Amino acid sequence: MWPYPKVLAHRGGGKLAPENTIAALKCGLAHGFRAVEFDVMLARDGVPVVMHDPYLGRTVAGSGNVFDYDAAELARMDAGGWFDKQFQGEPVPLFADFAAFCKASGIWMNIEIKPAPGFEAQTGAVVAEAARAMFEGEPGQAPLLSSFSETALAAARDAAPEVARALLLDVVPRDWLHRARALGAVAIHTNHKHLTQGVAREIRLSGFGLFCYTVNNPIRARELLMWGVDGFCTDRIDLIGPDFS
Numbered sequence: 001m002w003p004y005p006k007v008l009a010h011r012g013g014g015k016l017a018p019e020n021t022i023a024a025l026k027c028g029l030a031h032g033f034r035a036v037e038f039d040v041m042l043a044r045d046g047v048p049v050v051m052h053d054p055y056l057g058r059t060v061a062g063s064g065n066v067f068d069y070d071a072a073e074l075a076r077m078d079a080g081g082w083f084d085k086q087f088q089g090e091p092v093p094l095f096a097d098f099a100a101f102c103k104a105s106g107i108w109m110n111i112e113i114k115p116a117p118g119f120e121a122q123t124g125a126v127v128a129e130a131a132r133a134m135f136e137g138e139p140g141q142a143p144l145l146s147s148f149s150e151t152a153l154a155a156a157r158d159a160a161p162e163v164a165r166a167l168l169l170d171v172v173p174r175d176w177l178h179r180a181r182a183l184g185a186v187a188i189h190t191n192h193k194h195l196t197q198g199v200a201r202e203i204r205l206s207g208f209g210l211f212c213y214t215v216n217n218p219i220r221a222r223e224l225l226m227w228g229v230d231g232f233c234t235d236r237i238d239l240i241g242p243d244f245s
Contacts, residue, residue, distance in 0.1 A: 002187065002209035002230035004144060005035035005108050007242050010214050011052065012036055014235035018083035019059060020050045021090045022101055033242045034107050037213070037233040039114040040095050042123050047071035048095035048130060051079075054116040058082070060092055067116050095127070099134055099143075109143035110211075110233070112168065113152045124152030125159040132160035146189050146211075153183045166211065172199050177206055187211055192224055192232065200227040218244070 009031070012024025016031075020038050028036060039052040044067050051074075056062035060079050071094055080090025102109050111131065115123035128145060135142040139162075146166040147153050153165050166187035167180045171194045180188060187209030195212060203210045212232040215221045218240055224232060225245065234240045 001204075001207065002211075004110070004209075004231060005242070006231045007033070007240060007244050008035040008037045008110055008231065008233040009033040009237050010233040010235045011038050014237040016237060018080040018087050018090055020052055020093070020098075021079050021087070022093055022098065023080060023087055023090045025098070025101055025105070025107065028237060029105060029107070031237045031241070033237060034105070035110070035242065036102065036107050037110040037112065038098070039112045040123075040127050041066055041114045041116055042119055042126060043067065043069055043071035043074055045070040046122070046126065048123070048127055049074050050093045050095055050098045052114060054114075065116065067119065095130060099130070103134065103141065108141070110166075111143050111145050113145055113147035113149065113156065115147075115149055115152050120149045120151035121155040124149070124155030128156035128160035128163050131163050135163075144187070146187075150179065150183060153185070157184050166209070170194065172203070176203075180208060187230070189213065192220065192229075195224070195227075195229075197227045200224075200229060204228045215240070 009028035011019035013027030017024040017027035040048045043049050055065050060077050074092040079092045080087025113124050113127050144164050145156050146168050148168040164186045166189045167185045168189045170191045188203050189211040192212035192215050209230045215232040215234050216236040
């Protein structure tokens with residue numbers, strides 16, 4: 001039902017490194033994590049890059065939207081200085097480079113497809129096709145794609161049906177099962193703050209994996225595992241290790 005790792009480092013290194021960077025992956029590795037959740041969207045030229053926000057200014061110095069720039073331009077921007085001066089000059093990673101680092105380091109990937117408005121289908125298809133190409137012939141290493149955008153997930157399903165998908169939901173609605181089945185999803189990913197034990201049981205009994213974001217309290221983490229939650233991501237990789245139980 002859930003063949004994936006149980007505890008994932010959120011955006012690479014949680015709160016200990018600049019999110020969605022190679023430096024964050026190295027930080028997660030240093031804390032024993034070989035599983036990561038991160039975000040991918042498209043640059044103006046259709047090349048996927050690893051970023052959470054569809055605009056610049058929070059984690060990357062600059063202004064405007066991600067899709068106002070080509071990938072090569074984004075890769076020259078500073079994605080680390082906002083966090084700490086020791087990370088000054090850490091670049092925005094291309095998805096291909098980020099995923100190659102994960103593959104070489106044995107880091108399993110939960111890839112959140114994070115399309116900018118209007119680019120949902122294109123982003124879903126591009127990311128799914130890239131993931132399929134990278135892990136063709138290596139199903140045991142294959143990533144899990146997830147998204148709040150059902151349009152993106154449908155495009156991912158159509159482009160690379162063999163790459164597993166999960167439906168992201170902030171609050172699990174009554175029609176979750178119909179929506180998940182329509183997308184061919186294997187799991188539900190949801191905000192732990194809104195999850196109840198009853199809903200967790202319903203999802204599990206329906207044969208779906210259940211994953212939560214973003215769990216930073218060990219007491220809450222243990223409660224969720226007792227409810228049957230299969231996995232979760234955390235920012236507090238210093239408090240909650242990869243073998244947490």
